[in-house]
Amino acid sequence: MIKSADPSLMKAVSLSTCRAFLEAEIRLPGDIRRAISAARDAETDTIARGELQNILTNIDRAEEMKLPICQDTGVPVVYITLPPEIPLDQGLYDAVAEGVRQATAAVPMRPNVVTPLGRENSRDNTGAGMPAIHVRPGSRFTITVLPKGAGAENMSRIAMLLPSHKDRIARFVVETMLIAGGKPCPPVVLGVGIGSTFDGVAALAKEALLEPVDTMSGFERELCDAVNELGIGPMGLGGKTTCLAVKVKTAGCHTASLPVAVNVQCWACRRATVEVVL
Amino acid sequence: MPACDCRGGTLKPVSLKTPLGEEVLDLVAGDMVELSGIVFTARDEAHLRMMEEGIPFDPEGAAIFHCGPVVVDERIVAAGPTTSARMNDLSGFLLDAGVRALVGKGGMGAGVVGQLKERGVYLALTGGCAALAASRMTLRGVYFDDLGMAEATWIIEFDRVPLVVGIDSHGRDLYEEVDTHAKEQFKRRFTL
Numbered sequence: 386m387i388k389s390a391d392p393s394l395m396k397a398v399s400l401s402t403c404r405a406f407l408e409a410e411i412r413l414p415g416d417i418r419r420a421i422s423a424a425r426d427a428e429t430d431t432i433a434r435g436e437l438q439n440i441l442t443n444i445d446r447a448e449e450m451k452l453p454i455c456q457d458t459g460v461p462v463v464y465i466t467l468p469p470e471i472p473l474d475q476g477l478y479d480a481v482a483e484g485v486r487q488a489t490a491a492v493p494m495r496p497n498v499v500t501p502l503g504r505e506n507s508r509d510n511t512g513a514g515m516p517a518i519h520v521r522p523g524s525r526f527t528i529t530v531l532p533k534g535a536g537a538e539n540m541s542r543i544a545m546l547l548p549s550h551k552d553r554i555a556r557f558v559v560e561t562m563l564i565a566g567g568k569p570c571p572p573v574v575l576g577v578g579i580g581s582t583f584d585g586v587a588a589l590a591k592e593a594l595l596e597p598v599d600t601m602s603g604f605e606r607e608l609c610d611a612v613n614e615l616g617i618g619p620m621g622l623g624g625k626t627t628c629l630a631v632k633v634k635t636a637g638c639h640t641a642s643l644p645v646a647v648n649v650q651c652w653a654c655r656r657a658t659v660e661v662v663l
Numbered sequence: 664m665p666a667c668d669c670r671g672g673t674l675k676p677v678s679l680k681t682p683l684g685e686e687v688l689d690l691v692a693g694d695m696v697e698l699s700g701i702v703f704t705a706r707d708e709a710h711l712r713m714m715e716e717g718i719p720f721d722p723e724g725a726a727i728f729h730c731g732p733v734v735v736d737e738r739i740v741a742a743g744p745t746t747s748a749r750m751n752d753l754s755g756f757l758l759d760a761g762v763r764a765l766v767g768k769g770g771m772g773a774g775v776v777g778q779l780k781e782r783g784v785y786l787a788l789t790g791g792c793a794a795l796a797a798s799r800m801t802l803r804g805v806y807f808d809d810l811g812m813a814e815a816t817w818i819i820e821f822d823r824v825p826l827v828v829g830i831d832s833h834g835r836d837l838y839e840e841v842d843t844h845a846k847e848q849f850k851r852r853f854t855l
Contacts, residue, residue: 432693432827432837436789439825443795450798455791456733456741493740495733536746536790556853563849566842567769568746570790611852615845620790621769622827623841653791 394471394663395480398528401659402463402484403491405530408657410453410492413444416597417574417629417654424572424619424626433624437572440619440652455653458494459532461485461516464595466523473520481518481528482511494532519588526661531594537569537651543587546643554579554645555611561647562612562628567621570651572629574598575612578646581636586644589634594650598630605631619652629654676825682724683763687784690828692835696786697823701803702726702766706745708814710753712807719806719816722760726786729767731813732800733793739800739819741793744768747785751775758782770829770838777834785830787837799824 418441425437447454463481467473486509488494496508498515510516542561546553558577565573578589601609608631618624629652638644677690681700690696703720705713705727713719729750732742747767754765755778763783765771768790779785788796804818830836 431695435695435825435827439789439792439795443789443792446798447794450794452794452797453733453741454794456731456743456793457791493733493735534791559849559853563845566845567790567838570768614852615848617841617845620787621841622787622829622837623844651791 395476395483397661397663398477398480399484399487401528401661402481402530403487405528405657405659406461406485406488406494406532407492408659409530409532409655410458410494411451412448412657413454413653414656416599417652418444420598420629421572421652424629428625430618430624432622433618433626436619436622436624437626453492453494454655455534455651456495457534457536458492458497459534459655460497461510462531462533462591463516463518464529464531464592465518465520466525466527467520468524468526469522471526477520478518481516485510485516497535526663527658528661529595529656529658531591531656534651534653537573537649540565540569540649541590541647543583543644543646545583546645548641548643550643555608557645558608558631558647559611559615561649562617563615565649566617569649570653571617571621572619572626572652574629574650574654575608575631576648576650577608577631577633578644578648579633579635580638581644582638583644585636586646587648589636590646590648593632593634594648594654595656596632596634598632598654601630602633605633608633678823681726682721683726683783684724687763688781688832690784690831691833692828692831692837694828696826696828698726698764698766698786698821698826699823700726700821702728702819702821704728704730704732704815704817704819705750706731706814707749707753708810709807709816710750712810714753714756718757718760720818722757722762725762726764726766727754727757727762728819729765732817732819734802734812734817737802739797739802742796742800742819743791743793744788747771754778766826770836776830776836776839779830779832780834781832784828784832786826787829788824788826796824
């Protein structure tokens, strides 16, 4: 067992967190880039095609110039898999927060985290419960980051449907995008949680955004097509592609409940995983 | 596709340079534009300040950019557009003073669509494209720097920044057309 206060462990965690943010903020994952590229090729509308081309050019520029893809560098959401020999204690959380501080200076990330009522900015993207850290047991020690911008996050919704209203799930997902329109910077990725509890379903929806968008199940494809029928298009200017992919995650729920959550993600679906090497 | 047959969608972008004149009245919603020349950034706070103290630059033919850039060492690092709708009730005095273009994302309310008639256009910049924008912008100065980095009025020189006419000077509003179409589609599929 490694001791929790082990300074080399703490340093490795901070460094890996910082590296993951550097990667996520500057380089978009291959599957997302391919999806945007395919959407551009499929568009026949000049405006929609132009918007998607601007996005692709922006992705290339960010990588060449080593700049953040978007000026809203998001709030830090972190997923950790922890092998049995690594202790789960406060030290781990502190080390991740330190990594966020380092990344705020290194990327640079815009200081986005404030207190909710006083709106005081911490200037380093940390705060009470921030970064949001989710830990799971695993065989490898990995840190995955998902910087989440506000434009899309603000359009996310949750519903406690009746168990007899399974057919309303599609309606709720599509309605979420109808209300959102061009505000979340489409084309979006929609993370959909179904089941679990009121709090759990929102977590499922966000975790769904970590899944690759290359493949969709029949149900996911059906939802994605229904959203695209709205014709909102890239940036709300109209077009075929409103949604790049829908990803669904499910969990067991109460026999009297049917929780559904939709986490809206802008085209800059930023995520990166770094393995912590000790 | 909403109003597919009559969307402007010019194949070659129209080159525009500030200060703008009556040429903007020829633009049609959907036209592609490449804008060059000096523009002035303004978000909520700068609009309020200008209403109180007056406009610090010559507004005749000017372009206003809804943007809070990231500026490091007097260089623009990132400069994507912010949501223009927040300025829905704050833009009339600028158009009255001769401003010809508002640049941002997401479109603006019916009030602004009316104020733009016979006077100017709303130009959409692709949201999130901070790096692309920064590679085509040069910082030339600042007003109201006491408002802080995001809210100050930055003087920025555009070099062929790619934009789409979202609202033209004839009352056509692409966002409104897209929204109407989306609502119809939704109703068609999910009538309860």
